[in-house]
Amino acid sequence: MLFGASNFTVLLVLIASCFAKKTTQESFTSKETLEQTFEQGTNSELLWAPYRSNCYFGIRPRFVDGTPFIFGLMWFDTTKFDSMTRLRHFVSDEDHLERFTWEAYDPRLGGRENIIDPENNLNLTIHFAKTHDDQNWIVRVNGKPLDPTLNTTTSVILYMNQNIGKDPEGPSRLMHINNGNTQDENTFEFTGISEDLGKYEVLINDNYGNYYTNDTLDSIEVVPGCNASRSSHVGLTIPDTEVWRARDIFQSLLTDSIKDIVKELGETIDSGLVPSVLTLRNLHEFDQGNFHYIQKTFDMREEKGFEFDVVYNNMDSTQTIDSGKQATKLINDAIYEINVRFDNHFDIEDTENTGDKRKFAMEVLGNLLGGIGYFHGTQVIDRETVLDEDQFESIKFEHFKEEGPYSLFTSVPSRGFFPRGFYWDEGFHLLQIMEYDFDLAFQIAVSWFNLIDENGWVAREVILGPEARSKVPQEFTIQSPQIANPPTLLLALSEMLTKLIENENELGFSHSVVDAEQEEGISSQLGSNFEYIIKYSKIIYPRLQSHFKWFTETQKGLIEEYLEDMEDDEQFQEVHQNFVYRWLGRTVTHCLPSGLDDYPRAEIPDVAELNVDALAWVGTMARSMKNIAHILGLEKDELQYAETERKIVENLDLLHWDSKTGTYCDVTLDAEGDDEMQRVCHEGYVSLLPFALKLMPRNSPKLKNLLTLMSDPEKLFSPFGLRSLSKQDEHFGAGENYWRGKIWMNINYLCLDAIQYYFPEVIAGSPETSELHDKEVSNMAKKLYNTLRENLINNVYGNWKETNYVYENYDPVDGHGTGSVQFTGWTSLIVNILRHQGL
Incomplete structure (x- = not known):
């Protein structure tokens, strides 16, 4: 395994303990207390984070679905009338940022995100940190000009909303309480109450920075309420389902204001007034409402730039953030601990030979963790459309409807282009995350397994709610229970359990995980709460069984088409006919279910096509289920899955191995000949999957063929x-x-x-x-x-x-x-x- 040797051993011990068949009573003082401690501790530590993966920075709580508090950040340079085209909010490749990266991040602690935006002349750094009870948090926003000679501004728009929930007459609300009557008109205080979160306050304080001014003008207040020299505030009510449209609503309100200004003053407006023209005002005289914009426009002609804090304090907490000095300490402590945790797990040193690879590794991991999001909402599903031969030209899902709501806690492949859950990707994400934080990886896996429905199906893309759907082309939003995807979540589990079984005798089940944690510096609540994992495993195991059943039934291949023509082929007669598979939902040009979208397959699709990678992934599932059954002591199930795995391994050689090319290939009928069986060989990732998924026998002579293929610079090696x-x-x-x-x-x-x-x-x-x-x-x-x-x-x-x-x-x-x-x-x-x- 590419897991670290020492850390991986600790994980093996941990899993062994988690799934042990018997746990001595002496190990526990109170089962309920331990379960509650784990759940409460985890839920508290992971309650708050920037879980809106699609935003450059957006906060929402995990598991709070009824009345969450939502926070977001936008910005743009307001010195030109066309500035709104450069308003930043959702992550987008089209923004042409030079950099947006979490330099250090841990969802349990906080982190530091750096954004370099040349078009807006801005170097933006955002810190996020939490108090030790995890109830309160600080966001520190620091901006500096990339070039102070450009005479630009930075207008930062904060928005926040207290969702009302299902009961419009309920107590949930968010109110601005100082109404600008304090000594500092740029300081704001809000008080809020949520049915789920309780009472809280939000404080917005400037640390330093100069607001926009222009010495050539007598006043920069272009009309009452439009004055860039001080903070602007507008409160209104927006339906919970529309909060994600904060950018669109801001632009719409600002456009209305600009039109009104032009109507009153004409189109000739001094360029020095443009930042004020682009300042939001309460033109429509909204009541204060649950949704609030705060706009701060800073002059960026000095290198120092600006800095302000946003503090959220739960009023029931005894660890409220009461000063800038305290906030600074929380931020510094969080960054320090993240560095310590990273080094304990990865130990990548910067030397003459390695350069700044530690920084590189820390940022890459930080951005994976920084992409973890919490999603809640409905999913669009078509359970009626049946896929048949007509699918090969195009697949049309026309009988869809919204189902749910569902919830998912997951990392995402890319915050800018794929800010949603992908079943195919998530198993690979977990292989990385579990190296750093096993408990966190476990929480994510649990969330995915909870989406398995009564038929055993889980969507290949989990797109929950309108905010997530806004980033997806319409043709990809509809999910079908007939479409599968490589089961990488079980791959991640299988990799761990396979190694565990190989080391079971060496490690045993009596090893002290607590000692191992202390030796390796690993923080894991699961290390003292094995009973919780055992209990959960027994609950989730039937779901995994139904998922395996769904996968193998929906993706089962049609071997009957070959039987007559191959009746004289002795090797074919040895094929296990009930263990052949294909990807349902492939078209002439694409096989999206395989995850390898446009990888070449047979030029003419056929319902009898059999895919080597589909068979290999089922083999991985069978091995994983075998290992879980072994750990749980389910001997009958273990034997059943072992038999399935054996037959699949044999079928890979009997059916898909092509002796001419020396590799694994898809199988189809020769549409241009006499409907004879032929192997479709395109040397590449599909050819390698039986090897990559470790389904070839360890003594297989065919290993040399695949090593040769991978080593050939004229083929796969580069x-x-x-x-x-x-x-x-x-x-x-x-x-x-x-x-x-x-x-x-x-x-x-x-x-x-x-x-x-x-x-x-x-x-x-x-x-x-x-x-x-x-x-x-x-x-x-x-x-x-x-x-x-x-x-x-x-x-x-x-x-x-x-x-x-x-x-x-x-x-x-x-x-x-x-x-x-x-x-x-x-x-x-x-x-x-x-x-x-x-x-």
Whole structure:
């Protein structure tokens, strides 16, 4: 495994203890108390964070669905009339930011986000930190001009809303209480009450900064209420479901104000008044309401810039934030502890040889964690449309409706382009997150498993509510219970449990997890609450069973089409006919369910097509279920899943291995011939998945073939990582060119991990060596492992050094980043790979 040796051992001990068949009564003083302590502690620590992943900065509480408090941040330079086109709110590649990154982040503690916005001449740093009881938080916003000679402004718009919930007459409200009558008109105090959160206050205080002024004008108040030299406040009521439209509503209100100004003063307005013209006022005389805008416009002609704090205090807390000095200490303590935790888990040193790779790794991990969001709302589902042969041209889901509401706690692949939950991606995210915070990874996995419905289905994309749907093309919003996706959540679990079973005798179940935690500096409440995991596992196991059943039934292939033509083929007769699979929902051009969207398949789709990667993923599911059943002591289930895994492993060779090309291939009917079985071979990631998912026997002679394929620079090997498709394939780089040669971290990670699994001697100093392969093959594995690993690190790190970002994928020709920018989903697995640089 690419898990750290020592930390991974601790995790194994932890899981062993969590899933142990028997727990001694002496280990617990009160089961209910321990369960409550874990749940209350976790819910408290993870209550507040920037969980609105789609925003550059947006806060909402986790698990508060009825009456949450919502906070967000927007900004733009107001010196030009067209400035609103550069108003920032939702993360977007089209904003052309030079940088937006969490330099340090932990959802339990807080962090520091840095944003460099050249078009708005702004270097923005946002700190977020919480009190030790996790009830209160501070947001510190610091802005500096990139170039103070440009004479720009920075207008920051804060907005906050106390959702009313289902009862409009209920107590939930948010009121501005000082109404600008304090000595400082730029200081604000709000008081709020939420049925879910209780009573609280919000304080907004300036630390320093000069508001916009213009010495050439007698006054910059263009009309009453439009004065950029002081903060502006507008309160109104917005329906809970529309709060996410804060940017649109702001622009609409500001446009109304501008039109009124032009009507009153004419179109010729002094340029020095533009910042005031672009200041929001209460033109429509709204009542104060539950939704509030605060706009602060700072003069950016001095390098110092500005800084202000937003403080949220729960009135029942004994740890309220009462001073700027206290806020500074919370921020500094949070950053310090994040650094300590990171070093305890990854230990990546900056030396002459490694450069600033620690900073790189910390930012990549921070952005993965900073992309964790909490989503609540309805999902659009079509349960009626049946997929048949007509689907190959296009799939039309016309019988959809909204279901729910549902909730999901998840990381996202990319805050700018994919700010929602992806089943296919999340398992890879967890492989990274569990290295840093096992409890957090567990919470995310639990949230996903809770979405498995009574039929065993979970959507491939979980798009909850209008805010999440606003970032998704309409044709992709509808989810179908017939469409699957690679079950990577079970992959993550399987990887851990497989290693656990291999080390069960060595580790035992009596090892003291508390001692292990102290040795490794790992913080884990689960370490003292094994009973909770056992209890939950017994609850979730039937769901996993139904999910396995749903997957294997909906994706089952049609082997009958081949039986007559292959009746004389002895090898085919050995195929386990009930264990063949294909991706339902593929079209002529795409196979979205596979996750490898445009990877070439048979040119003419057929209902009898059998996909090697679908079979391999079912094998992974069977292995995972086998391991869970083993840990829970369910011997009958364990034998059943082991038998399924065995048959799938055999079918991979019997049905999908092509001796001519020496690789694994899809199977289909020859549409241009006599409907005979033929293998469709496109050397690339699909060919590697039986190896990457460790489904080949450890002594398989076919391993050499795949090592050769991965090592061939004319096919898959490149100076930047393994290509998704062979350079010699006719489809290489063609068409949409998404999975047709681009280098993707998730499959590269699996391949590195598999090399280490089959050839443990590739890790220097490893006590385990493989005696199943000759020296030539072992040396080939060592060379491939070391060069591939080095190439991946150098390329991803090099791109980050040059651009400040990591990417969705990388070009196979020159290695430059392509696809979505700041794709800190599975690309963050580079941190797992990097930590082994000293081995």
